[in-house]
Amino acid sequence: MSLKIASAAVLSAALGLSAADFDASKLPPVSTKQGVTYEKDIKPLFERSCFKCHGPEKQKAKLRLDSLEATLKGGADGAGFEKGASAKSTFVASVARLMSEDENMPPEGKGQAFSKEEVGLLRAWIDQGTK
Numbered sequence: 303m304s305l306k307i308a309s310a311a312v313l314s315a316a317l318g319l320s321a322a323d324f325d326a327s328k329l330p331p332v333s334t335k336q337g338v339t340y341e342k343d344i345k346p347l348f349e350r351s352c353f354k355c356h357g358p359e360k361q362k363a364k365l366r367l368d369s370l371e372a373t374l375k376g377g378a379d380g381a382g383f384e385k386g387a388s389a390k391s392t393f394v395a396s397v398a399r400l401m402s403e404d405e406n407m408p409p410e411g412k413g414q415a416f417s418k419e420e421v422g423l424l425r426a427w428i429d430q431g432t433k
């Protein structure tokens with residue numbers, strides 16, 4: 303188990319990727335809210351904290367978060383999450399501020415960070431199938 307993780311990390315480093323390079327035990331718990339959707343629950347959070355750089359005006363790293371379709375498509379490095387697997391998601395880790403300084407989102411001092419509850423809601427959205 304640990305050997306597998308170690309070799310994945312080595313491979314990621316060799317490829318210059320940052321996949322799963324965070325401590326998942328530090329993630330806030332998944333929200334227990336049912337029926338979480340992009341339109342109702344997630345879009346307002348992205349609008350508040352992310353649209354400035356990933357919306358109609360600017361698309362940093364080719365990423366837009368202002369529609370469900372664009373969010374699922376992702377940016378230069380893909381979506382950063384897989385349905386049902388929020389604990390492995392680099393997207394979640396970056397809003398939970400568990401990635402490196404330049405990968406945490408929004409960048410330090412450049413917008414309102416997600417609260418633990420909001421990270422939990424994002425996790426629930428992913429685990430419930432990104433509707």
Ligand code: HEC
Binds near residue numbers: 352355397407
């Ligand atoms: C002030 C501008 C700014 C804000 C606000 C911002 N980002 Fe970013 N984001 C960036 C920049 C710049 C990059 C590219 C970083 C790099 O390439 O090192 C980036 C990259 C990303 C990536 C990686 C995309 C890829 O495919 O490489 C994700 C995911 C991301 N941001 C998500 C978010 C989320 C979610 C929010 C809101 C919680 C957010 N960002 C808010 C500037 C911003």
